[in-house]
Amino acid sequence: MIPTVAEQVQFRVDRFQYGRVVGEWGGRHIAHGRQPGPDDILLNRADYLAIADDVRIAEAIRESTAAPPRADAQQALEVSLAEHMRAPAGVLCQSGWEANIGLLQTIATPRTPVYIDSLAHMSLWHGAKAAGAPLHPFRHNFPGHLREEIRTYGPGIIAVDAMYSTTGSRSPLAQLCDVAEQTGSLLVVDESRTLGTDGPLGAGAVVALGLAERVPFRTASLAAAFAGRAGFVCVNGLDFVDYFKMESYPAVFSAGLLPHEIAGLAAALEVVRTDDWRRERLRQISTRVRDALHAFGFDVGGVGSHIVALPGGPDLRAIAIRDFLEERGVFGAVLCPPVTPRNRTLIRLAMHADLTDAQVDRIIQVCGEARDTFGPLPAAPKHARATGPVPVQVTEVTR
Incomplete structure (x- = not known):
């Protein structure tokens, strides 16, 4: 019997809920971490110059x-x-x-x-x-x-x-x-x-x-x-x-x-x-964080960018890294398929001009602790070692 259109839609919803949320993520939605507190550092927004509350x-x-x-x-x-x-x-x-x-x-x-x-x-x-x-x-x-x-x-x-x-x-x-x-x-x-x-x-x-x-x-x-x-x-x-x-x-x-x-x-x-000082401050912060993470062994690229992405690897590993960072007060954005290729989920840290020197120190310290706990790079998936990476479409979750 051919399923109705409504049944086909529900099948797709169920495939997401049971295939990804339950099956791949162990019952936890990958985008739902803990709620940040007043002293936590938020690096999950695109307000790079920190002018939203101006x-x-x-x-x-x-x-x-x-x-x-x-x-x-x-x-x-x-x-x-x-x-x-x-x-x-x-x-x-x-x-x-x-x-x-x-x-x-x-x-x-x-x-x-x-x-x-x-x-x-x-x-x-x-x-x-x-x-x-x-x-x-x-x-x-x-x-x-x-x-x-x-x-x-x-x-x-x-x-x-x-x-x-x-x-x-x-x-x-x-x-x-x-x-x-x-x-x-x-x-x-x-x-x-x-x-x-x-x-x-x-x-x-x-x-x-x-x-x-x-x-x-x-x-x-x-x-x-x-x-x-x-x-x-x-x-x-x-x-x-x-x-x-x-x-x-x-x-x-x-x-x-x-x-x-x-x-x-x-x-x-x-x-x-x-406010040209905002751009200069953003460059200083971004360079310092990127250089420190590169020294830790993270593959964050060599460009002068205010977007710094930690390689998370498979979704469950990325969730564990996200939880580790959030428990220590650093909140990034998890980017997973279809935003990234499969098994290449990222934790994106978006720097902004309002970060203090103490907060920058804390970001670097917590990322160093994450490196010591999880390693700087995830193991390459078997299919990637056998066939090489395949180009995919990558996008932001929101715009």
Whole structure:
């Protein structure tokens, strides 16, 4: 007898509950640790510059609720954000997810190959699918493999993250610009984790590298360093804005931002631009933690990134490490399949500018104790030793 649609849905729910929660995780949900206390260190948020509670932003939001909404407020913010990113124009979206989906949906077609880094954010993958475009993943941060793919399938759109959300690795943007220009392709860079933290006044990694004129499209989630809830598409052509607003499905079929959200983001932009000390503090903290963990033997990469990921290995080992850290007052984010490959769950520690020297000492000490207890690296799964790693799609849990 063929099961009903409702029965098929329930089967999938049961497979998750009994297959993963009960079977793989021993009855404990991997994302549900203990509740943090007032003295615990929270490294599980994307507020890298620690501006979420800034009184200037709160006051701007309060004032916006007491005054009539400005008809031109969103357009003014779009202009300010574009100028901040050294671009001619830009479009505000409801989220970073919708910015990426809307952009890829409006620039790709079923005849346009989309070449996407295997670790790029899932919203870029979904944007290509929304356009019906053929997808061709290339090896993470491997421009040579990208060239091979383009030689095989022809010029297309190259989609990458400036900084990848799971491991904090940085994209070789200058090399990717070369590939795009030499092959007649178009480069899209997601700056969600570098806008606000990199470059002059936080203009982003593309500006920091002097590549603004060579990258036609940049996107960003403003839920990270801007501590808001919106997304932005930054473009090098003024006429693209009206096209996007009338052709992008997320722009057409979603409600716009509310006046108090726009006011909060405008204030956040001023804080980001003014408080350069936050970027410097974040760099100091991140370098110190990353260098210490590297000395402990953890494979945290060699890049200057405020995202530091401890390799957890299989889910149960990662849960044990998460519990160990939380018992000692350090709270990271567990990233497991489908966010990571199977048996490569991570504990992501997102540094932020508000950490004190004593808290940084504590983070390093606790990570050292975790190394002594669990070892710096998990044992390689048997299938990985036999066949080598397989590229997978990796994304953040939320955006």
